[in-house]
Amino acid sequence: MTKVEIFDPALCCPTGVCGPSVDPELTRVASSVFFIEKKGLDIKRYNLGTEPGMFVKNKTVNQLLHEKGTEALPLVMVNGEVAKIGEYPTNAEFK
Template sequence: MPAIRIYESALCCDTGVCGPDVDQSLVNVTADVRHLQGLGADIARHNLTSEPTAFTEDDMVRGFMHLVGSKGLPLTIVDGVTVATGTYPSREQLVRFAGLGEATGEAVGEATVEPRPRPDLGLTDASGGCCGGSTSCN
């Protein structure tokens, strides 16, 4: 199963439910990651505040941070391939990246959708912020 790693900027909370403004992208990715973990996917998030060593241990992430910096985060890597920068992948994209196919093996009519052997690797470049964009997480 592919390994999905999401590297995030310095966040005060991973859920997005902090401060006066809720960051819906954080709420969504928290639910999406938990959903995929429940399906057995190898997926993890790394926050620059709470896990700075995760950003230095991986050569690709370290190089990304050196060239682009934290403004390019979040960074999503699947089996060593960068698949998204500056935005979180959707649940559908994460399901594909995890090799779970269009569905999660649930019955579709009379048939069952089988997992794809490799994720569909698409690139995105939209950006988002922490705890409501430009507001702080105080």
């Protein structure tokens, strides 16, 4: 089974609806992740602000953060390999 991990920058919430204005990109990603989870597929999101240990624990993510700083985020890994740096998957890529 494919395992997808999304390492988000520090966010107040992953849905994009918690700030003074709605972030449509975060809303799109949150919806996509929700539907993928409902299908029983293995997808996880980690927030730098609330789960920094996951960023330290993953050696690849840790190294990219040291090299590129937070510009590396969001970072998407598929089966332990880097798939995207600095942007979320498109809807087509989520499919």
